Amino acid sequence: MESIQALRGTRDILxxxxxxxxxxxxxxxxxxxxxxxxxIRTPIFEQTELFKRGIGEATDVVGKEMYSFDSRSKDYSITLRPEGTAGVVRAFIQNNLYAQGGVQRLWYTGGMFRYERPQAGRQRQFHQIGVEVLGSADPRADVEVIAIATDILQILGLKNLNLDINSVGNVEDRQHYRQALVDYFTPYKDELDPDSQDRLTRNPLRILDSKVERTQKIALDAPSILKYLGAYSQQHFDKVQQLLTDLGISYRVNPRLVRGLDYYTHTAFEIVSDDLGAQATVCGGGRYDGLVAQLGGAETPAVGWAIGLERLIILLQQLQVSTPPILDFYLVSKGDEAEAQALILAQKLxxxxxSVELDLSGSGFKKQFARADRSGAIACLIIGDEEAASQSVKLKWMxxxxxxxIIQAELLTNTDDLRRQINAVKTA
Structure with missing residues (x-):
């Protein structure tokens, strides 16, 4: 019988x-x-309408990439979440979190789903860790979330990271900019890729996000949104830049950075890695001041980001920043009474x-010792017939x-001394 395989675009994390x-x-x-x-933990599926209204029907995510299906009653459509922000905002509204007053700082982690061509760092089921700050229009909120993302990535040991920032303005700014883009791209319409031709009438900002080489070349001379920012938007963007400088966080202003979702306003940013090739973005986010109201809540300014864990893990593996945890003890035993005592000793330790791994193979000492060597344990505990009879254990430093x-009871009594010896080996 043919074995069942994981679906394309999904993988096991072993x-x-x-x-x-x-x-x-x-x-x-x-x-x-x-x-x-x-x-905060939200469901992995929501009503499809949440993402249509929140992300935007003109986006690739909603138009091409969502996994949607009818409810059993056929009364509404359900979608596996393609991103985390819309669900968090829905939960914020539904559970009256705004009634608590002040600023809500929330974070989440979990699986997301998009129908894309699988490649390194991009799967159809993928995972993110993200933050959402709801209730503050202060530029300090923008910079706080950027600083926290930077801290996480730097503490993990990542290097060669660059922060790209832009302002996509407010609704009025984008209306003026939208017309400027339509005017610019219309003479090139026949040279644009089919998706960009469609976006020209529906959402011309998305053309700047195109990955098609010919479209990218045309977009190089497109007008910059920074020339269309109103006074408030410009002031907000200037303050964000000043605060980043105050914190010593270097950045590049990238006027072509618009992100892929419609709900962004004002600050948009990405943290990219030079070590990832084409799939360079490790963290992306920005401000979305209109989304809460758009989804039925009160006017609530907000800002957040998401880190793609698959890409991040690839970087960590390449840089070998993480090492497997060190096991304290590997416990081997042979003989009925010895094996019974070993189980009790392992649990008490x-x-x-x-941290204790109990060998459950039932094989001879030679094979158990070989597994103890491979385990990476700091010490091996051994109980045979002789040790079982005297209620003792042999302690071997690997x-x-x-x-x-040593008598088993003494081993369990002197755990402080034992821990000091273990920690001395770990830090040596």
């Missing part, structure tokens, strides 16, 4: 790789909690805060090969 994911999640959680960001016998 032991050996999962440590990278755990490290990213742990560092992200630590940094975000220090800034008082609260975790775990309850005392040690690096020095030093070995001693």
């Amino acid at each position: 032991p050996g790789e999962i440590e990278y994911w755990q490290k990213v999640e742990a560092i992200g959680r630590d940094i975000l909690s220090k800034a008082n960001y609260q975790e 775990r309850q005392s805060g040690f 690096a020095s090969k030093e070995q001693s016998a």
Whole structure:
């Protein structure tokens, strides 16, 4: 019988790789909690209308990439979430989080789904960690989220990172700019790729986002949105730049940066890596002051970002920034009584805060010792018939090969001393 394979565009995250994911999640959680960001978890599927209204029907995400299907009752359409912001905003409105007053700092992590051509760092089921700050129009909020993303990436050990920023203005600014783009691109209409020809009438800003080489060349001389910013938008963008400079965060102004979703206003930004080739964006985000009202809530300014974990993990693996966790003990045993005692000892050591792998193979000592060598454990604990009879255990330090016998009860009593010895080896 033919075996069942994972669907195209999905992949298994196996032991050996999962440590990278755990490290990213742990560092992200630590940094975000220090800034008082609260975790939120939303469903992986929502009503399709949420994304149509939130992201924009003229975007590639809504028009081409969503996984949508009818509800069982056929009363409405359901979509696997293609991004995280719209769901968080829906939860913010539905659960009256705005009633708590002040600024809401939220973060999330989880799987997203888009129908795309799978390639390195891009899957049809992919994962993000993201933040949303709701209730502040202050440019400091824009810079705070950028600074937090920078901290996460730098603490993970990433280098060769560049921050690109732009302002896409407010609704009025974009109306003026939209007409300027239509005027510019119309004479080139026949030379544009089919998607860009369609965007010319529906959403000309998306043409600047095209990955088609000929369209990119035409867009090089397109007018810059920075020339169409109103006084407020310009003031906001100037303040963001000044605050980034004050924090010592270097950046490049990229007037072609518009991001791929319609809800952005004012600040748009990307953090890109020179080590990722064509798929360079590690983190992307910006301000979206109109989205909450657009989805039925009160006028609420907001800003956020998302980091694509698949691309980030590729970078970490390339740079070998993460190492597998070190196991404290590998416990081998042989004989009925020895194996029973080993199970109890392993559990008590775990309850005392040690990491312990108990060999469950039932094979001879030689094979168990070979697995202990491969495990990377700091020490090996050995219980055979002799040790079982005396309620003792042999403690073998894997690096020095030093070995001693100790009564099991004493081992469990002197855990502080044992922990100091383990930590001394880890930090050596």
